[in-house]
Amino acid sequence: MKSVYLWSIIITFVWGCSSNETKHLPILGIPTVVNGDTIHHTIRDFTFIDQDSTVVTKATFKDKIYVSDFFFTSCPSICPIITREMKRIYEIFESNDDFMLISHSIDTRRDSVPVLKAYADKLNVDSNKWKFVTGEKSLIYEIANDYFNVAYEDEDAPGGYDHSGKLILVDKNGHVRSYCEGTDHEAVTKFIEDIKFLIAEQASE
Amino acid sequence: MDKKIVLRYLILIVLPILYYCSAHPYQQGKRLFEIHCQRCHGPSLEGFEELYPPINESPYILQHQPSLACIIQHGSNFLQSHSNSEDNVIPMPENHGLNAVEILNIVNYIYYSLDIDYTEKITTIESALEECKNH
Numbered sequence: 634m635k636s637v638y639l640w641s642i643i644i645t646f647v648w649g650c651s652s653n654e655t656k657h658l659p660i661l662g663i664p665t666v667v668n669g670d671t672i673h674h675t676i677r678d679f680t681f682i683d684q685d686s687t688v689v690t691k692a693t694f695k696d697k698i699y700v701s702d703f704f705f706t707s708c709p710s711i712c713p714i715i716t717r718e719m720k721r722i723y724e725i726f727e728s729n730d731d732f733m734l735i736s737h738s739i740d741t742r743r744d745s746v747p748v749l750k751a752y753a754d755k756l757n758v759d760s761n762k763w764k765f766v767t768g769e770k771s772l773i774y775e776i777a778n779d780y781f782n783v784a785y786e787d788e789d790a791p792g793g794y795d796h797s798g799k800l801i802l803v804d805k806n807g808h809v810r811s812y813c814e815g816t817d818h819e820a821v822t823k824f825i826e827d828i829k830f831l832i833a834e835q836a837s838e
Numbered sequence: 839m840d841k842k843i844v845l846r847y848l849i850l851i852v853l854p855i856l857y858y859c860s861a862h863p864y865q866q867g868k869r870l871f872e873i874h875c876q877r878c879h880g881p882s883l884e885g886f887e888e889l890y891p892p893i894n895e896s897p898y899i900l901q902h903q904p905s906l907a908c909i910i911q912h913g914s915n916f917l918q919s920h921s922n923s924e925d926n927v928i929p930m931p932e933n934h935g936l937n938a939v940e941i942l943n944i945v946n947y948i949y950y951s952l953d954i955d956y957t958e959k960i961t962t963i964e965s966a967l968e969e970c971k972n973h
Contacts (some may be wrong), residue, residue, distance in 0.1 A: 709931040713877040717886060752929040755888035791931070 658810040675807045681766035684749040699733040701801045706742030706752045710791045711798045715815035734763040741770040741785040902961045903907025907941045910968035919973045
């Protein structure tokens, strides 16, 4: 009788661990209810300028999955680490036409189009795939909140700006589906798995 | 207590300390390097793309130039006035919070970690920093 108990425990454990856990990336953010309909958190419309002086809007990311972050070129603190991780993501999905990256500069004073251009060139990235954008300061700081990031000027912060370093994964409908700390190498590795999952999910839709 | 046992314990304590000390002569330099240099120039000083230059190929290091201390202290402000490069897109920041001894430790850690058999002296660093005070 004892061995039956033992076996049942073992079987339960093995079964429990090997059961097919279907992965799902939830739509993140606080939904609003309008006339009984649930409206999920969506990235607002935007108009920015990229490193090639071309206008970047939500339409640029139509039918694309993309990763978004906030930075500035002369940032001495967390940005060099985050840029390394963003480049790692870029290299993995370089040949995937459904995938893009966007980096918003929060230093709209210094990071002019030519500065962003030089930065992108030195990073050896394709401007069709990875947009480095500038724009009206208040709009960039506002949209940071849509991407679960905060950005503000702070004289005491290294480089004069303080900001969070979250990488945000946005799906084809403008919904946030995953995020990670861009300074955490292991977290970014998991985040990359989420990107792969979302690409597969949206390709089959 | 038995002398032998005391001796044994002593060895157990002393040996790891000796090992720890000999393993890394530039502990402070390493720590300061990690705080002030590594994020851009990388843990192996290899740089990153064309954004952050590799330190391991720098002429300042290969030629053992004391003005390496000035680069650490004044960043691009020093480099701009001492090289022909116009390129200042991503400026190297200043590190005015570091004193001569701390800079010496960083410099010597860099040489040590690159396996370069050279150590800088505090007097050399101090006079280099004095000379480039105003870049």
